[in-house]
Amino acid sequence: MDDLNVVIAGAAGEGVQTVGAALADTVSAQGYGVFSWQEFESRIRGGQNSYSIRISEEVRNAPLMDADILLALNEGAVKKYEPLLKQEGILLAEKEMRQRTIVIPFTKIAEKEFGGIIYANTIAVGALVATLGIELDTLNQILARQFADKGAGVVRANLAAAERGYSLADQGCIDMCPWGLPKRDMRSYLIGVNEAIPSAAAYAGCRYMSAYPMSPSTAIITFLAREEEHLEIFTEQAEDEIAAINMAIGASYGGARAMTATSGGGFALMVEGVSLAGMIEAPLVIVVAQRPGPATGLPTRTAQGDLLFAINSGHGEFPKMVLAPSDPKDAFHKTVRAFNLADKYQTVVIMLTDQFLSDSRFTVEDFALEEIGPTVYIADPQSIKDYKRYRLTADGISPRLYPGQSEHLVGVDSDEHNEEGHITEDLSKTAVAMVEKRLAKFEGLRNEVSPPEEVQMEGADIVLVGWGSSRQAILEGLELLNKEGIEGGMIHFTEVWPLPIYTFPRGKKYWTVESNATGQLARLLRSEYGLDFTGSIRRYDGLPLTGEYIRRRFNDYSGGV
Amino acid sequence: MDDLNVVIAGAAGEGVQTVGAALADTVSAQGYGVFSWQEFESRIRGGQNSYSIRISEEVRNAPLMDADILLALNEGAVKKYEPLLKQEGILLAEKEMRQRTIVIPFTKIAEKEFGGIIYANTIAVGALVATLGIELDTLNQILARQFADKGAGVVRANLAAAERGYSLADQGCIDMCPWGLPKRDMRSYLIGVNEAIPSAAAYAGCRYMSAYPMSPSTAIITFLAREEEHLEIFTEQAEDEIAAINMAIGASYGGARAMTATSGGGFALMVEGVSLAGMIEAPLVIVVAQRPGPATGLPTRTAQGDLLFAINSGHGEFPKMVLAPSDPKDAFHKTVRAFNLADKYQTVVIMLTDQFLSDSRFTVEDFALEEIGPTVYIADPQSIKDYKRYRLTADGISPRLYPGQSEHLVGVDSDEHNEEGHITEDLSKTAVAMVEKRLAKFEGLRNEVSPPEEVQMEGADIVLVGWGSSRQAILEGLELLNKEGIEGGMIHFTEVWPLPIYTFPRGKKYWTVESNATGQLARLLRSEYGLDFTGSIRRYDGLPLTGEYIRRRFNDYSGGV
Amino acid sequence: MITVEEFKSKAEIQWCPGCPNHAILQALKMALVELGKAPHEICLVSGIGQAAKLPHYLKCNFFNGLHGRAVSAALGIHVANPELTTIVTTGDGDCYGEGGNHFIHALRRNPDITVIVHNNEYYALTLGQASPTTMPGEKRSLQPKGVEIAPLNMPAIAIAHNCTFVARGFAGDLDHLKSLLVEAIKHTGLSYVDVIQPCITWGIHPMRWYKERVYQLDEEYDPTDRDAALEKTEERTERMPIGVLYRSSPLSLYASRFRKTVTRRPLAELRPLDREKMAGFLSRFRSG
Amino acid sequence: MITVEEFKSKAEIQWCPGCPNHAILQALKMALVELGKAPHEICLVSGIGQAAKLPHYLKCNFFNGLHGRAVSAALGIHVANPELTTIVTTGDGDCYGEGGNHFIHALRRNPDITVIVHNNEYYALTLGQASPTTMPGEKRSLQPKGVEIAPLNMPAIAIAHNCTFVARGFAGDLDHLKSLLVEAIKHTGLSYVDVIQPCITWGIHPMRWYKERVYQLDEEYDPTDRDAALEKTEERTERMPIGVLYRSSPLSLYASRFRKTVTRRPLAELRPLDREKMAGFLSRFRSG
Numbered sequence A, B: 001m002d003d004l005n006v007v008i009a010g011a012a013g014e015g016v017q018t019v020g021a022a023l024a025d026t027v028s029a030q031g032y033g034v035f036s037w038q039e040f041e042s043r044i045r046g047g048q049n050s051y052s053i054r055i056s057e058e059v060r061n062a063p064l065m066d067a068d069i070l071l072a073l074n075e076g077a078v079k080k081y082e083p084l085l086k087q088e089g090i091l092l093a094e095k096e097m098r099q100r101t102i103v104i105p106f107t108k109i110a111e112k113e114f115g116g117i118i119y120a121n122t123i124a125v126g127a128l129v130a131t132l133g134i135e136l137d138t139l140n141q142i143l144a145r146q147f148a149d150k151g152a153g154v155v156r157a158n159l160a161a162a163e164r165g166y167s168l169a170d171q172g173c174i175d176m177c178p179w180g181l182p183k184r185d186m187r188s189y190l191i192g193v194n195e196a197i198p199s200a201a202a203y204a205g206c207r208y209m210s211a212y213p214m215s216p217s218t219a220i221i222t223f224l225a226r227e228e229e230h231l232e233i234f235t236e237q238a239e240d241e242i243a244a245i246n247m248a249i250g251a252s253y254g255g256a257r258a259m260t261a262t263s264g265g266g267f268a269l270m271v272e273g274v275s276l277a278g279m280i281e282a283p284l285v286i287v288v289a290q291r292p293g294p295a296t297g298l299p300t301r302t303a304q305g306d307l308l309f310a311i312n313s314g315h316g317e318f319p320k321m322v323l324a325p326s327d328p329k330d331a332f333h334k335t336v337r338a339f340n341l342a343d344k345y346q347t348v349v350i351m352l353t354d355q356f357l358s359d360s361r362f363t364v365e366d367f368a369l370e371e372i373g374p375t376v377y378i379a380d381p382q383s384i385k386d387y388k389r390y391r392l393t394a395d396g397i398s399p400r401l402y403p404g405q406s407e408h409l410v411g412v413d414s415d416e417h418n419e420e421g422h423i424t425e426d427l428s429k430t431a432v433a434m435v436e437k438r439l440a441k442f443e444g445l446r447n448e449v450s451p452p453e454e455v456q457m458e459g460a461d462i463v464l465v466g467w468g469s470s471r472q473a474i475l476e477g478l479e480l481l482n483k484e485g486i487e488g489g490m491i492h493f494t495e496v497w498p499l500p501i502y503t504f505p506r507g508k509k510y511w512t513v514e515s516n517a518t519g520q521l522a523r524l525l526r527s528e529y530g531l532d533f534t535g536s537i538r539r540y541d542g543l544p545l546t547g548e549y550i551r552r553r554f555n556d557y558s559g560g561v
Numbered sequence C, D: 001m002i003t004v005e006e007f008k009s010k011a012e013i014q015w016c017p018g019c020p021n022h023a024i025l026q027a028l029k030m031a032l033v034e035l036g037k038a039p040h041e042i043c044l045v046s047g048i049g050q051a052a053k054l055p056h057y058l059k060c061n062f063f064n065g066l067h068g069r070a071v072s073a074a075l076g077i078h079v080a081n082p083e084l085t086t087i088v089t090t091g092d093g094d095c096y097g098e099g100g101n102h103f104i105h106a107l108r109r110n111p112d113i114t115v116i117v118h119n120n121e122y123y124a125l126t127l128g129q130a131s132p133t134t135m136p137g138e139k140r141s142l143q144p145k146g147v148e149i150a151p152l153n154m155p156a157i158a159i160a161h162n163c164t165f166v167a168r169g170f171a172g173d174l175d176h177l178k179s180l181l182v183e184a185i186k187h188t189g190l191s192y193v194d195v196i197q198p199c200i201t202w203g204i205h206p207m208r209w210y211k212e213r214v215y216q217l218d219e220e221y222d223p224t225d226r227d228a229a230l231e232k233t234e235e236r237t238e239r240m241p242i243g244v245l246y247r248s249s250p251l252s253l254y255a256s257r258f259r260k261t262v263t264r265r266p267l268a269e270l271r272p273l274d275r276e277k278m279a280g281f282l283s284r285f286r287s288g
């Protein structure tokens, strides 16, 4: 079967997300690879948003823009999204607005039969599930789970609405639709990074998270708050981002693995804290979910615009690590790694995600938990006689104890300090030694960094170099280019600072692919590897990179090569 | 005459700075080139600090470390600073503590004859002035001016103390001292950057400054506060740095040229505001007076550690300029330039100074005011019909009006916006156009940037590449190296972002010289010019670069070449 | 004469249909009409949030800045151009959470601006999290067991700092709110209006619930009585007073030192120092 | 038995000789002795300033963080290890200026920590600028014509938010201060002690001036009377009351939800989730 892309569209408040998630879960339960992504406006009601679900037999975790099926919950949604619908695509709407429309009067029925238009979306998705040939029961199980906290009444009403919609999709509808999704055997996880990261944090032994709400990062602390007791993580909504990071640093000093999460603007407020963590050598994990800036920018859209800002964040010089996971499984592993390395090197690890990653759900076949787990680096107080928090060592790593752990006293200071953490004015010996100690850790970190992923490098003429969330899109872009006769390879970074010792194969034409306007990765790689780029594909309209976009821009710029 | 380096040392609270400034002024009035710099601890009383005054016939605005004369106000000061004294140097102290000591019992006399040790420093400087063969009256005029706001009584007492000290330096003292400073004709300015910058701001038409105290930047707003009425600049002490920058941005939007100043940690808190100014296109000048980080670091010491942080400050992508003046005259010109370019391109201009620059005073022969002055870019409302704050133009610059200037309405928005400043969700057209508009200004800015200064490039084998405050030290380093037979040139940047279109001459060995530990300029130039460096001289003990330091480290690393 | 129509903005309103924010917008327009203000004489300043979108919906000059920083921006705007009528429209998250420090220090400065807080007791735009004014016990997404900490009482802080005009309005009482806003904008000094603005999307009580509880302070209430005013700020659950809670005379007026000595004109109109004056000024650094 | 000597730190004290900060340090040591605390049971937390250097001068665990952020760091430390006696030592600039927002929101949370503010009415370390508590009229370097804005009254804000323990101490009355600190540290919940700490370098009044004005609240004073307490916070110039200004019972206690449900033990002692549990947890994302 070819991949099927179903787009559900409607205004904020019409339940696009609810039924989008329900349909994605249903299809996943039916045994298919599912990838969903969302685009929506920064408002609570109105506007037009979409929830796209890509369905495939194999796992294809990348967005498609063109739709095979469009379920439009209102007329405006048809107007806005109909251009995405392929010629032979199908519209599911209240009215016949083009050829190949399955008409389901979901709003009218919701009002008349269910006493409120809030059921329209469920009726519509019921009809869509029927059209796709999936059993009603599969959807119903999902809906029952989804509405469980809202009470039995709400569950019952939604099941009835789904059933009503299901029954409306008569044989005519099903016949009009060339696609059916018979049950398959595959079982997998359907998960987003904002679920994978908090889950992994818990697995890594994170005990403390403070944050201030900011899209698209808020879901991380929301997840942990809900599971607070279960996972034994204390969560706190801070009064602002500055409090969030300083609280987390305090907790970290206090012995708790700690984290915070935010987006660019909130991170801007945290960078003094980043520098503090660097100075006092407090482990800390920070998730920065990027969205287009500057300033408030496009709060609900996606970008990779904070790479150099993150790498250079904080005044002064200190070691720090920046990771940029490419999908939820990678994010799961990187999160555990982030906590371990933050602890080992007693410094900040930043995880750069973005709105695209944050609001998408990916099919993960297996989490490979056996490959990763928490490693504890807190020292044993018994083994230490004369404890000094900043004891000078060859690798710059001093044994870390936490206050109250034993009779050893743990003192930390944001001023330049001596081995005991006291303010120093001894420049030539102490201050210099401490600068060198911290930078020695940077060298250590550099050795931990994984090399970039190389794909199809042999024989490749051109190489697309990307980072973070664009991995799948780039792979698909290469496939499309390959069909046009272009031999392309990929080098993909998910660990972007420090950069690993790495040599770019010679004789290739390198292009960066980035969701930003200035080519930040290119600038970074030029400075670290002296690498020259032939071209760069940049997207900065707030929408995610796709294989098709990459193919098109590559051809635009290279004149088809 | 060879240059003479006089160091005055004592504890905080003993008036080192007061008499250091008085001596510097006196020597300047005597017609010599004077350069002074200070190093001191972060405390109000106690510790040991120094004020170094380099005296020369020509203008030599660079620090020396070795002292010809050490005036030590207490015994601890002798201990700490005596190692700096040259073999043939002279100590002026209360007790004979080494050969070639001029003994003046200033403390005892202050207590006995003047009723308080607070006059000890003035007595001592009186003796020193006599020893150098300067007339008492020259000192007295300076002292009278210096103590003027403290009232006539204080002035009188200090003049008497100076006279007493002057009389104590008998012929024996004068004979012991091989140096004399007969009156010369030269007249010049003795000024620091924290005086030059606010003066220039006033000249540039700055009307608003808000800041939060932070060493070493506080003197800028202090200067303007004192002159508020005279210069017609409104100054406000903010409750924190975030308020400081947002107030200044508000004032800028309101039509007032506006600025703020801080150091690294305070700047870290401002970077969200930097991004705001970039987005709403508000002109803004920010002085960042660097000191060693991370975090609180060494609050009274110097560093050039925030170069990449400043350049990459703020989330998202937007044009910004970063200037790094090398001395007060340069700072004066750059400040006017900063206000003009901030206005022309409607964005942020950051001026990077540092503690060394901030606490030093330089001899300036002439300010060349005729070369520079304010240029106004506010548009004429009469000439505009349908006003749109963000009208799309080829160069990205939209006509700027301020609110209330006319009936035209001026709307600005931190969200991505349309031409009228209203929030937009139109991605493909409006958002993309606005990103490109802002980046077009970056291209414009790039064309404004001055190329780096090239010195002795012809025939140079090795080239020292530096930025900002180290200019004079590098020149002196080259002189010293030259004496050792090394043909060296200099390329010096005082405009560091955007970097100009520039080609580094080929066939040279390039070294960066920087007051930081990671070689930030090198990283920057590598990324922009693909330049490779042979070596790098880095100082990160909180003390300023000097010619001698550069010479020594060059030889250490290059094995004497 | 200016009419409400003239304040209509071209921007599409993004609030939920039926949200009481619409009423606040309407009340503000009516107040401006009553005060005879023209669009170009007004500058609306906001941060980020639903409330903070208001400046887009009223034709005038506007500055929609960063979350939490509206009051700071307004201080700068006000000094730069004291002729403008500067009004901050902000939310409880914007002004009491992220921006708390700026507001308490603005109280000390007493600028001649008006601050209108749309207090819906949530972070509405970010999907209904608790704000500093959410009632204890309420379950919110980050407090699934209910908010366990006390609400911030900013009106009490304002009163304790002798804010010269502290009022509470109700978005469900348009006329009363309009009169309050007229008074607030006319007032010289910081005028602060905390508006009860039920959020119909995230809130747990219907408008009716508020209507049953809100009452107007009557003539017997003495707004110069500080203790009484402080008590009134705490009536937030069973009965909810609206009206001017407190008035006092100011210690200071932000920027008055400047306006007294320099000008009430926009700073942009001042002429720059000319070269000769600058040369004279620099001579103070000249030796000898 | 622990003695004051045991709290002696190796770090050299950088305060001016004769500064009343020395007395605060001494009082704190004496209070800790009286409470029978050992150095490793204590964690002192500070920001940046003269006051904020205190943790270096008392042998114990310490966290000397960023200017203005001590209270935030202390909240994290307290949750991470509730067994520690967590005490913030901060200045008026640190806590009321840069850190104002954190303190007012900490009041809402009511953590079981003690906050001691060395209130010298200046930014002493940065050379004596006005702070949020500098008296109006005083000439300072950035206010050469005198401070024109009202001081921040943080004790009043604390009282208005039902802070459970609000006291004012005086660095010139060592025994009284020690007793206050003993009470404050013993107290469960946020205990807040604003200490009058004349700065002998930047201040305009000698110690004597303060001694003439300071008086101890006597037994007749009822610290549960909120209006009276608010009035006492305003006595700052002619007469200066010291003692416990206010006590109340808390709405909440920061982190109590966690301590109730999980443990009073340090979080570092909790065992991580094992692989199987994690696998089980992840199964919720599993389809079908």
Ligand SMILES: Cc1ncc(C[n+]2csc(CCOP(=O)(O)OP(=O)(O)O)c2C)c(N)n1
Pocket: A212, A213, A214, A215, A241, A265, A266, A269, A296, C048, C049, C050, C051, C052, C067, C090, C091, C092, C093, C094, C095, C118, C120, C122, C123, C124, C125, C126, C131
């Ligand atoms: C620095 C920063 N942090 C967080 C956010 C995310 N954010 C946007 S609006 C908002 C809350 C707004 O709450 P409120 O001011 O009460 O406005 P409402 O939406 O309730 O009207 C937050 C946290 C942001 N834009 N910037």
Ligand SMILES: Cc1ncc(C[n+]2csc(CCOP(=O)(O)OP(=O)(O)O)c2C)c(N)n1
Pocket: B212, B213, B214, B215, B241, B265, B266, B269, B296, D048, D049, D050, D051, D052, D067, D090, D091, D092, D093, D094, D095, D118, D120, D122, D123, D124, D125, D126, D131
């Ligand atoms: C972010 C930041 N801004 C400014 C400073 C500079 N600074 C250091 S101490 C201080 C004021 C301290 O005042 P206070 O807390 O009253 O302490 P005091 O010195 O009076 O005891 C300031 C502004 C800083 N270190 N960090």
Ligand code: SF4
Pocket: A044, A045, C014, C015, C016, C018, C019, C020, C021, C050, C120, C124, C125, C198, C199, C200, C201, C202
């Ligand atoms: S979410 Fe609430 S506050 Fe925001 S517009 Fe909707 S009803 Fe109004």
Ligand code: SF4
Pocket: B044, B045, D014, D015, D016, D018, D019, D020, D021, D050, D120, D124, D125, D198, D199, D200, D201, D202
């Ligand atoms: S400056 Fe003031 S507060 Fe600081 S140590 Fe000296 S006397 Fe004490």
Ligand SMILES: [Mg+2]
Pocket: C049, C091, C092, C093, C118, C119, C120, C121, C122, C123, C124, C131
């Ligand atoms: Mg709100």
Ligand SMILES: [Mg+2]
Pocket: D049, D091, D092, D093, D118, D119, D120, D121, D122, D123, D124, D131
């Ligand atoms: Mg203070």
